Amino acid sequence: MENVKPWQIILIIIAFAVLGFSVLKFGIGGSVEGQMANTMTLVDVQTGQLYIASIGGKNGIMIPTPHPETDEIALVPVYEEDGEWFLRERYQSALNQVTVPQDAITGRDKPLKILDNDPIRLK
Numbered sequence: 001m002e003n004v005k006p007w008q009i010i011l012i013i014i015a016f017a018v019l020g021f022s023v024l025k026f027g028i029g030g031s032v033e034g035q036m037a038n039t040m041t042l043v044d045v046q047t048g049q050l051y052i053a054s055i056g057g058k059n060g061i062m063i064p065t066p067h068p069e070t071d072e073i074a075l076v077p078v079y080e081e082d083g084e085w086f087l088r089e090r091y092q093s094a095l096n097q098v099t100v101p102q103d104a105i106t107g108r109d110k111p112l113k114i115l116d117n118d119p120i121r122l123k
Contacts, residue, residue, distance in 0.1 A: 041119060042075040043085065043112055045095070048104035050085070050119035051075060064094040068122055073099045084111035 038056030043049070044067060051068070053061050053075075065075040076095065077088040087095075092108055104113045 041078055041080070042122075043078045043087075043104060043114070044074050044100075045076060045098055045102045045104050046074055046100040048113045048115035050078070050114060050116065051122050052119040053122045063091050064097050067100075073097055078112065085114050086111060
């Protein structure tokens with residue numbers, strides 16, 4: 001221990017502090033699964049109808065997603081902010097794969113034309 005430099009001791013202390021925080025946050029404070037979303041809100045880009053898709057556990061969905069009744073590629077993820085719905089920026093490129101008219105979209109960064117604020121649950 002004679003050759004240990006002060007900066008090495010500080011680095012070891014920081015590493016133990018990070019380890020302790022991680023154990024408290026994820027080990028005792030809750031699991032990662034408990035912090036993950038189980039559902040995703042989607043919009044039909046043609047009609048503006050909202051849908052809820054289950055994505056928890058073994059469930060997953062493709063983006064964009066087919067409409068449940070017509071099987072046309074029409075559903076993309078959205079989020080709500082101050083009572084208005086917007087396309088998720090991460091999935092805006094999925095609009096290139098949509099096969100229906102995009103009547104509900106007024107602009108990529110503008111609020112969507114929503115038909116009904118009560119989403120329909122996808123099976």
